[in-house]
Amino acid sequence: xxxxxxxxxxxxxxxxxISLVLNGQPRQLDVLPWTTVLDLLREQLDLTGSKKGCxxxxxxxxxxxxxxxxxNACLTLAVMLDGRDLTTIEGLANGxxxxxxxxxxxxxxxxxxxxxxPGQICSAVGLAREGRAQSRDEISELMSGNLCxxxxxxxxxxxxxxxxxATRGEGGA
Amino acid sequence: xxxxxxPDSSPLGRPLDRxxxxxxxTGQARYAGEFNEGGLLYGSVVSSTIARxxxxxxxxxxxxxxxxxxxxxxxxNRPRLAADDDSYEDMDSxxxxxxxxxxxxxxxxxxxxxxxVVADNLEIARHAASLVTIEYAAEAHQTDLVAAxxxxxxxxxxxxxxxxxxxxxxxxxxxxxxxxxALPIEHHNPMxxxxxxxxxxxxxxxxxxxxxxxxxxxxxxxxxxxxLDKEKVRILAPFVGGAFGSGLRPQYQLPLAVMxxxxxxxxxxxxxxxxxxxxxxxxxxxxxxxRLGCTANGTLQAITHDAFAQTSRFEDxxxxxxEWSGMLxxxxxxxxxxxxxxxxxxxxxxxxxxxxxxxxxxxxxxMDELACAAAIDPLQLRLLNFADTNxxxxxPYSSKxxxxxYAQGAERFGWDRRSMxxxxxxxxxxxxxxxxxxxxxxxMQNPASARAALAADGTxxxxxxxxxxxxxxxxxxxxxxxxxxxxxxxxxxxxxxDSSLPTAPLQGGSFTVSSVGTAVQQACTALQGKLFxxxxxxxxxxxxxxxxxxxxxxxxxxxxRESPETALAIAEVLAASGPLEAQADAKPDEKRDKxxxxxxxxxxxxxxxDEALGSIQVSRVVSAIAAxxxxxxxxxxxxxLGGVVWGIGMALQEETQIDHNLGRxxxxxxxEYHIPVNAxxxxxxxxxxxxxxxxxxxxxxxxxxxxxIVGVASAVANAIYHATGKRIRELPITLDKLL
Numbered sequence: 001x002x003x004x005x006x007x008x009x010x011x012x013x014x015x016x017x018i019s020l021v022l023n024g025q026p027r028q029l030d031v032l033p034w035t036t037v038l039d040l041l042r043e044q045l046d047l048t049g050s051k052k053g054c055x056x057x058x059x060x061x062x063x064x065x066x067x068x069x070x071x072n073a074c075l076t077l078a079v080m081l082d083g084r085d086l087t088t089i090e091g092l093a094n095g096x097x098x099x100x101x102x103x104x105x106x107x108x109x110x111x112x113x114x115x116x117x118p119g120q121i122c123s124a125v126g127l128a129r130e131g132r133a134q135s136r137d138e139i140s141e142l143m144s145g146n147l148c149x150x151x152x153x154x155x156x157x158x159x160x161x162x163x164x165x166a167t168r169g170e171g172g173a
Numbered sequence: 174x175x176x177x178x179x180p181d182s183s184p185l186g187r188p189l190d191r192x193x194x195x196x197x198x199t200g201q202a203r204y205a206g207e208f209n210e211g212g213l214l215y216g217s218v219v220s221s222t223i224a225r226x227x228x229x230x231x232x233x234x235x236x237x238x239x240x241x242x243x244x245x246x247x248x249x250n251r252p253r254l255a256a257d258d259d260s261y262e263d264m265d266s267x268x269x270x271x272x273x274x275x276x277x278x279x280x281x282x283x284x285x286x287x288x289x290v291v292a293d294n295l296e297i298a299r300h301a302a303s304l305v306t307i308e309y310a311a312e313a314h315q316t317d318l319v320a321a322x323x324x325x326x327x328x329x330x331x332x333x334x335x336x337x338x339x340x341x342x343x344x345x346x347x348x349x350x351x352x353x354x355a356l357p358i359e360h361h362n363p364m365x366x367x368x369x370x371x372x373x374x375x376x377x378x379x380x381x382x383x384x385x386x387x388x389x390x391x392x393x394x395x396x397x398x399x400x401l402d403k404e405k406v407r408i409l410a411p412f413v414g415g416a417f418g419s420g421l422r423p424q425y426q427l428p429l430a431v432m433x434x435x436x437x438x439x440x441x442x443x444x445x446x447x448x449x450x451x452x453x454x455x456x457x458x459x460x461x462x463x464r465l466g467c468t469a470n471g472t473l474q475a476i477t478h479d480a481f482a483q484t485s486r487f488e489d490x491x492x493x494x495x496e497w498s499g500m501l502x503x504x505x506x507x508x509x510x511x512x513x514x515x516x517x518x519x520x521x522x523x524x525x526x527x528x529x530x531x532x533x534x535x536x537x538x539x540m541d542e543l544a545c546a547a548a549i550d551p552l553q554l555r556l557l558n559f560a561d562t563n564x565x566x567x568x569p570y571s572s573k574x575x576x577x578x579y580a581q582g583a584e585r586f587g588w589d590r591r592s593m594x595x596x597x598x599x600x601x602x603x604x605x606x607x608x609x610x611x612x613x614x615x616x617m618q619n620p621a622s623a624r625a626a627l628a629a630d631g632t633x634x635x636x637x638x639x640x641x642x643x644x645x646x647x648x649x650x651x652x653x654x655x656x657x658x659x660x661x662x663x664x665x666x667x668x669x670x671d672s673s674l675p676t677a678p679l680q681g682g683s684f685t686v687s688s689v690g691t692a693v694q695q696a697c698t699a700l701q702g703k704l705f706x707x708x709x710x711x712x713x714x715x716x717x718x719x720x721x722x723x724x725x726x727x728x729x730x731x732x733x734r735e736s737p738e739t740a741l742a743i744a745e746v747l748a749a750s751g752p753l754e755a756q757a758d759a760k761p762d763e764k765r766d767k768x769x770x771x772x773x774x775x776x777x778x779x780x781x782x783d784e785a786l787g788s789i790q791v792s793r794v795v796s797a798i799a800a801x802x803x804x805x806x807x808x809x810x811x812x813x814l815g816g817v818v819w820g821i822g823m824a825l826q827e828e829t830q831i832d833h834n835l836g837r838x839x840x841x842x843x844x845e846y847h848i849p850v851n852a853x854x855x856x857x858x859x860x861x862x863x864x865x866x867x868x869x870x871x872x873x874x875x876x877x878x879x880x881x882i883v884g885v886a887s888a889v890a891n892a893i894y895h896a897t898g899k900r901i902r903e904l905p906i907t908l909d910k911l912l
Contacts, residue, residue, distance in 0.1 A: 034296055043215075043295055048207035049200015051414070053364045054447040058843040061364055089200035098198065106194035109807050112643030112815060114197030115364040115414030121198060137852075144850040147843060149364045149415050150643050151818025152811055153854040 018082035023091025031078035038062045038073035040081075041088060049089035049118045053147070060146035063119035063126070064088050070126025089118035092125065101125060104163035105156075112150035120146045124160045128167035136161055184652040184662050185872075188807035192648045192662075193412075193641065202412045205384040206368030206444040213370070214243055216433050216443035217298035218426070219288035219305045220452055221280045224314035224836025225517040228278040228307060231288055236301035241293040244437055245305065248287075251275045252435045253400065260397040264390045264679050265421040267520050268329045269488035273398075274425045275432065280309065281487060282519045283316075283837040284452030286425050291433045291441060314517040314836040318458045318483045325481055325512035330491040333499050333565040337506030339464075342475035346466025348547055349475070354463070354535040355903040357828035358483075359456040360846060361524050365414020367453075368444035369427045371434040378405040379434060383427055385410050386420035387679035389638050392672035394423040395431055410670040413642040417819075418523040420642065421681050424453050451841035454522020455829060457482045457490065461535040463498070466506075471549045473502055473558045479510035480532065485520040489513050492528030493615075498536045499565045500769070501613055502558035517836055523681065525819055526879035529614055530886070534823075534904075537610035537887035542900065550593065551609055551891065552583055563769030571768040571868035574799035575611070578775035581860050582797030583609075586777035595898035603781040603790075606896025612774035612884030616801070616875035617684040618761040622675035623692035625654065625700045626754035631729065631744045633658055635696060636668035639677035639689045643815075644878055645808030646685055652804055653690045653872065657697035659726035660743075667693075675756055683772070683876030686804060688759070691870045695757035701726055707750040708741055715739045762870065770869050772800040772880040776817075778888040782896045787908035790855065791821050791889055797860040801875035806861065809877045813859045816881020822849045823882070824889035825905050 015030040022045075031040060038055070041047040041064075053061035055074045062073040065087040092099040101121050104110070111117040123146045133139045139160050140153075148156060196202040233245030254276060255261065261271040274286050288305050292298035315321050343349050370382040379401075385391045388408040395406045413420060430443040445452075459482040466475035478498040484490045495509040524530070544551040556579060562569050583589065591607045592598060598605040623637040635654040641647045650667040658665070668674060677689050705721045708714055708731055716724065716731070716739075725734050732740035747753065779793035794817050803809045826847035830839045840846050866873045886904060893911070894900050901910050 032296070039295055042207070043209070046209050047200070048203060048209075051204075051365070052206075052444075053366070054843045056447065056842060056844065058447075059364065089198075093199055098195065102195075102198040105198045106190050109191060109194075109811050111194075111197060112645070112811055113364065113413060113415040114193070114202050114643065115204060117197050118200045140851045140854075144852040147364065147848060147850060149362055149417070149848060150811075151815035151849065151854070153818065153849070153851045154814055154857055155811060156851065 016079050018079060020081040020083065021085045023087055033077065033079050035078045036074055037064065037076040037078050037081060040078040041073060047088055047090050051115050051118060053116065060123060061116050061119040063123040063146060065122055065126055068129050070123050089122055092121065100163040100166040101159065104159035108155045108159040110155040110159040111152050116146060116148045120148065120156055125167060128164050133164070183656045185656045185804055186802065187652070187805065189648055189652060189662065189805055191645060191808065192651050204365050204412050204414045205382045205410065206370060206442060208370045208382045210372060210440055212440065214291050214293065214433065214437065214439050214441045215295045215298040216289045216291045216430055216441055217302035218286045218429065218443065218445065218449060219290065219302050220449060221283055221285040221287050223280055223309050223311045224283040224316060226280045226309050226311040228280060228287060229310050230308045232306045233288065235304040236290050239297060239301040239304070241297040242290060242301045243293070244291040244433060246275065246289040246291065246433055246436065248275045248277050251432050255398050255400055263394050263422050264387060265523060267488035267490040272487065274428050282485065282517055286429060289429045289433055289443065291437065316516050316518055316831050316836040317833045318460065318514050318516065321514050321516060322481060325514045328491045328511040328513045329489050330511055332509045332511060333496060335508040336564065339475045339477045339506040339508040342506035343464055343466040346474045347469040349464060349466035350539065350542055350546055351464045352539050352542060353902060354461045354538060356459045356531050356534065357904060358458045359524065359823065359827045360451055360829050361417045361419035362450060362843065362846065362848060363415030363417060363419055366445045366447060366450055367424045367426050368442065369430040370442040371430045372440045373434045373438055379431060381406065381408050383408050383410055384413055384420055385423065386413065386416050386640055386642055386681055388640065388670055388672040389676065390679060391423045391427060395427065398428055399431060399435065408672040410640050413640050416642040417525045418527060418681065419454060421523050421679055422454065447843060448841045451829065451838050453519055456524040457484065457521035459531050463535055463539045465539050465543050467543060467547060471547045471554050471557050473504040475506040476504050477508045478536065481512045481514055483516050483518065483521065484513045485518055486515045488520040490521040492523065494528045494532040496565060497529055497532045497613055500560065500563045501536060501611060503560040503564065504558070526614055526883045529879065529883045530823065533612060533883050534887045537884055538890050538902065541608065541891040541894065552579060552588060555579065555611055566769050568767060568769040571765070571770045572801065572864050572866035573771070573773060574862050574864040575773040575775065577862040578773055578797035578799050581862055582775040582777050582795050585858060585860060586795040588777060595895050600781060602784055604784050604896040606780045606782065606892040606894065608888045608891030608895055609775065609777045610884035610888035610891060612776060612880055614683060614772045614879040614883055616687065616770040616772050616869050617682055618687040618691065618870055619678040619684055620758065620760045621677050621688040621692040622756060622758045623689060623696040624675050624754060624756045625696035626752065627700060627743070627747055628752050629747055631664060631747060633660055633665045634668060635665065635693050636674045637677045637689050637692060638672055638674040639669045639685055640680040641669060642680055644680065644685065644812065645805060646680065648808060649686060649804045650689065650693050653693045654697055657694045660729055683878040683880065686872065686874050686876050687870050690872050690874065692757050692759035694871055695759045696755055699755035699757050700753060703753050703755055704731060704743060704746050708746045711749055715741060764868055768868050772875045774798045774880050774884060776884045776888040778892045780889060780892040780896050782893060782911065787911035789825055789893060789906065789908065792855050794857045795860065796857065796881065797862055798877065798880055799862050799864045800877050800880060801864050801866045801869055802873040803861050804874055809861065810859045812877045813881035814857055817857050817885050818849050818854055819882045820885020821853065821889060823904060824886035828905050
């Protein structure tokens, strides 16, 4: 589905027109004021990589990068995207070349079911940009907003610890 | 990792990366609620707010008046449904009458789905659902296990017969203890909420993406409940965002979505909210009473173990809770009991290592208490009472390298440096405690089928209707097939998650490698037979006088074992034959019958408890596992890590609390139902001890999905006792219980 097929986009007087950069591409979208970024991505733009685990900002599965900062897409309204730069998990790889964190997640088996994984990776990219995490314990603390029910935390830490320098080197996102 | 002779090139035992890893890290893996198509409708569930009673009326007028609402579905306007219990049965049914969503006006538990509002988009559906008003005739309910213990009845389970005379042996024992343990309700809470996307096809058939551990289970359920022809229903589940048992039975979002699709002749998706993830199966609340008696030197003389578990009023949910107490240690006087307490709640559901998680928790805490009472090292007590046979079944084990688990785990952990006295170890203001426990799980095998097909270009596609719920099934089956066919893994693809594929059992019970892996192996063997037949008929075939047993399949070739230079590329055979395929229907080998089969573990845990605050940190875990051959150590380790994390959550955090006045859960969110977060988890070391087993199946592999959790919570509880001197027999062990 493309954005232009949005029902509300054409017919609903409540719709707002917004401009944003989505995964590097300039986009014009008509969105309703109550639509969250997460529902916009998943249900209207067919970008289902951002996951809905709770819809309440409690699990981190929907973490995306808004102007390079990690945010919960389920707690962010689509109208707030106007003039902003949004990166989702679909925008991290460079063609077939995986982002260093994506590579590290595969190599360290930092997931099982994979449902929290896009949020974990986006969160780690945001973490790298914040420049706060200096130790393994700090990474662990600062990644604790991203739940993993499969319990792959040790592997997640291994992956992030390894890929953090390369991620910082490329300036975050 | 294993001693089975394999050529160096064999992918078995290699720590291959997940073959589906790139899809998962790029967001391309699609889960049940993520298949979109134009015109898809969205359903939002309206749940009951009372625990027991009748629906007097449902007013959907306000919802129907919202622009974009297509349907308010209730028991009054639902499509025709089967009206017999058999049609609602599934592969993991409990004893009784399964719930029938929107069947009639009865309310059997709080959170029961009573209506589905279907609309053009999610927001409209959700808003309109909030406008539906329901009038009830509420009836008195009971949701408290403890208050209803007097209504317990014997569980419909075949327990081992009592052996010896436990009562007399307890009376005569030099030392005896009697203990009671309490476990709360726990919910699976996979990260992906349950969802079903029903794509209504032009011919009226249904293509359904469902969150399930068994696509064929969901297929049969929809077919039977909706009185449809088999070919009208196909279930797909290419990716499952965690399940842990929650997808073993079809959950109600599936029939609700199907109902709406059939009524509207449109495609419909129903995704449950996180709150609604607390409105179906769970690990049941349970009380357990154990009595252990031993001689002065610690030799077990008697065990009695009685469990009282909650169930629903419409089904008796049973699991293997107490059996472990009759098999884990040698003891000649054992009596086991299991009672059900029906309440106005939904039926419990298998949850990671169902039964063993609870029963072994109680047994392994009791063993620690017995060790303290007898002033024996807890590990020594276990070694002293080691069981070489399964006394429940009167059979020897096909393999049981539990002694190696004890030895290697203890050595790695440094167990010999443990002081016996509680509160005797400390790290600054933190009390340090070391505890251990044994774990055990059945090593089962179920019938399963698989198809192996070689395309003209030499790629091998193997398929079976199993699922990969994070277990690594895509990868492990690829490895098994590649090893069997002598092909590089890059040339092999494994297909799953489709009800139209060859029959597979539910993904569960740690039996997928054993069951489906065996079928994959046998399908490849059958395909080798076909390749060989073609190869023999080729002009000037080097195999003309050979028999299949003389041939091996290595490096993409058929070759004679005795003279490997006599070889033919599989590609050459295929050039002559065209594509080839074979199917195998695998069953457990009869030689299993004479043996008991199980996986074992020894878990060692260090906790640090803040003396002033009571906060608890599990600072170190060593888990030593005996599970036969490990097909992929990277993925198997991940399974054990996950199990340990689950055990830590069970010990310290997880509890679904009910307000018994309302008969309703109070903490049905991920903010208030606590599961471990990254910072809760510290060092976890996993050891796979060498265990050779040529009985359990041809792979020698037992499965590792469950064993990682079993025993962990007891080891944590025992470590907390060692740190603090306080026995907490009610989980979770929160800091308030230590202060």
